[in-house]
Amino acid sequence: MEKNPTSRVERWLQKTNAINFSIYCITAAFLTYCSMYAFRKPFTAGVFADLQLWGIDYKIVLIIAQVLGYMLSKFIGIKVVSEMQPQGRIKSILVLIGIAWLALLLFGLIPYPYNFVALFLNGLPLGMIWGIVFSFLEGRRFTELLGAGMSASFIVSSGLVKATGRGLIDGYGISEFWMPFLTGMLFVPLLFLGVWMLSKIPPPTAEDVSMRTQRIPMGRRERVQFFLAFAPGIILMVAIFIGLTIFRDLRDNFAVELWAALGYADAPEILLTAEIPIAVCVLIIIGLMMFIKNNRIAFYANHCIIILGGLLVLVTTWMFANGALHPAAWMIIIGFGMYLAYISYHTMLFERWIALFEYKSNIGYLMYVADAFGYLGSVAILLFRNFGAGNVSWLTFFTRSAYIMGGFTVVTGLVATLYFLQRERVKVREGGRPSFIVPDGRRDPIGRV
Numbered sequence: 001m002e003k004n005p006t007s008r009v010e011r012w013l014q015k016t017n018a019i020n021f022s023i024y025c026i027t028a029a030f031l032t033y034c035s036m037y038a039f040r041k042p043f044t045a046g047v048f049a050d051l052q053l054w055g056i057d058y059k060i061v062l063i064i065a066q067v068l069g070y071m072l073s074k075f076i077g078i079k080v081v082s083e084m085q086p087q088g089r090i091k092s093i094l095v096l097i098g099i100a101w102l103a104l105l106l107f108g109l110i111p112y113p114y115n116f117v118a119l120f121l122n123g124l125p126l127g128m129i130w131g132i133v134f135s136f137l138e139g140r141r142f143t144e145l146l147g148a149g150m151s152a153s154f155i156v157s158s159g160l161v162k163a164t165g166r167g168l169i170d171g172y173g174i175s176e177f178w179m180p181f182l183t184g185m186l187f188v189p190l191l192f193l194g195v196w197m198l199s200k201i202p203p204p205t206a207e208d209v210s211m212r213t214q215r216i217p218m219g220r221r222e223r224v225q226f227f228l229a230f231a232p233g234i235i236l237m238v239a240i241f242i243g244l245t246i247f248r249d250l251r252d253n254f255a256v257e258l259w260a261a262l263g264y265a266d267a268p269e270i271l272l273t274a275e276i277p278i279a280v281c282v283l284i285i286i287g288l289m290m291f292i293k294n295n296r297i298a299f300y301a302n303h304c305i306i307i308l309g310g311l312l313v314l315v316t317t318w319m320f321a322n323g324a325l326h327p328a329a330w331m332i333i334i335g336f337g338m339y340l341a342y343i344s345y346h347t348m349l350f351e352r353w354i355a356l357f358e359y360k361s362n363i364g365y366l367m368y369v370a371d372a373f374g375y376l377g378s379v380a381i382l383l384f385r386n387f388g389a390g391n392v393s394w395l396t397f398f399t400r401s402a403y404i405m406g407g408f409t410v411v412t413g414l415v416a417t418l419y420f421l422q423r424e425r426v427k428v429r430e431g432g433r434p435s436f437i438v439p440d441g442r443r444d445p446i447g448r449v
Contacts, residue, residue: 010202013201014202022145022146022149025146026146027149028136028194028200029146029149030152030153030194031190031197032129032195033129033130033133034153034156034157035187035188036097036126036129036191037157038161038183038187039097039100039101039104039180039187040122041158041162041252042183042184043062043107043176044059044165044252044253044255045162045179046165047059047256051112051113053116058116060382063382064382065116065117065123066119066122067249067375067378068123069119069120070123070375071372071376072124074368074371074372074374074375075368077127077371078368079220079223081128081132081135084131084135086135086203089135092128092132093132093133093195095125096125096126096128096132097126099121099124100121100122101185103118103124104180104181106121107122107177107180107181108177108180127371127375130346131364134150134367136201143290143347143351144289144290144298145290147286147346147347147348147351148283148286150346151283151343151347152280152282152283154342154346155278155335158252158255159255159273159275159276162256164183164186165180230423232419233416233423234369236412237345237349239408239412240409241342241373242370242373242374243377243404243405243408244345245375246377246401246405247313247402249375249378250397250398250401251331258331258395259274262331262395274328278339279339281336282339285305286344295352295355295356296424298348299353300417300421302349303413303417303420305344305348306340306341306409306413307409307414308337309337309340309341310406310408310409310410310413311409312333312337313402313406313409314402314403314406314407315406317330317403318403321399334402345370346367350366353366354366381401
């Protein structure tokens with residue numbers, strides 16, 4: 001007897017060609033993560049003018065509250081996501097986003113200034129969504145392409161959600177406190193479609209495993225072992241990611257204010273249209289990385305891309321500050337440079353790192369360590385902006401941040417590259433301890449060079 005339609009979808013995915021499979025996976029991940037943004041970012045479309053709490057601009061209070069919850073979620077995710085079994089993924093996505101939506105309902109119900117607590121509760125579950133969704137895509141020979149497709153949602157979705165939020169406020173008179181809940185409601189159908197599609201994706205094939213190394217849950221022992229094996233490299237790459245996260249959050253959370261300062265206050269559609277070319281270009285560049293079969297070449301090419309991203313931000317900011325670049329072009333190009341480096345972490349860097357060193361593990365551990373400290377840095381810079389640079393305009397503060405982040409990314413990226421090159425040259429002294437032990441007890445393949 002013929003099985004039900006959902007079983008036919010699973011069988012089709014197992015038999016179809018790489019192009020169809022990739023399109024399906026990208027669509028599923030994009031829809032799911034895009035929908036998550038509708039429960040996380042819509043409140044940033046509000047300006048909350050003339051509202052303060054404890055002497056802090058209320059929008060900054062809201063952003064800090066949510067980022068604190070999101071950051072805590074990332075620290076929790078180091079354990080939860082890296083240890084999560086495949087059968088628990090779908091339920092976890094729905095439960096976590098459901099909790100976040102209820103928190104947005106509380107944000108509308110609780111009066112100002114007490115409703116900032118609701119945004120802490122909103123961010124608390126959402127920080128684990130990325131790792132759960134990406135676990136459906138990692139460890140495949142096309143992971144770069146799949147990850148790039150999913151990561152395009154970082155760029156497009158934020159603008160789409162903010163444009164939707166502004167539309168509800170300006171077009172329908174919805175208050176800034178109820179707009180986030182209603183925006184989330186509009187995206188519920190897309191969320192269910194994306195999650196249903198994810199549930200049908202089969203696990204990596206034997207060919208995938210042979211090319212990218214088996215991906216397994218990591219317990220505490222495995223996580224500690226991995227950190228000790230690559231501590232300098234982890235510290236350097238996480239440091240770069242902290243800078244990228246801070247800059248990305250500034251550009252994203254205060255996009256309305258930045259575009260207004262550049263003369264686009266009456267053009268809310270630019271919040272979306274400016275992000276589309278960025279998403280397309282980043283998707284193409286990172287997607288092309290899947291054609292590099294050699295994990296070593298791809299790993300160091302990834303380092304070059306990160307350094308290039310920092311250099312683009314640095315140079316174009318100098319050009320803008322000296323009147324040599326149009327403001328809109330500057331915002332788009334620095335967005336491209338920043339996202340090129342930022343999304344490389346989510347799609348290529350850790351993927352090829354694991355594959356190059358043949359370390360049985362998963363991306364969740366590395367990504368959540370980076371994310372957790374990245375959002376910690378984001379909170380710190382917001383507090384500094386309010387208390388240490390409160391008299392500086394957002395545009396000036398953002399421009400200065402671009403110089404710092406761009407320069408730091410270039411310099412630290414070069415140092416990290418030298419570390420990994422040296423790491424490859426490490427040899428095990430005859431009769432001595434291997435440079436690291438993979439979880440099943442085998443010697444480090446680099447130690448045998």
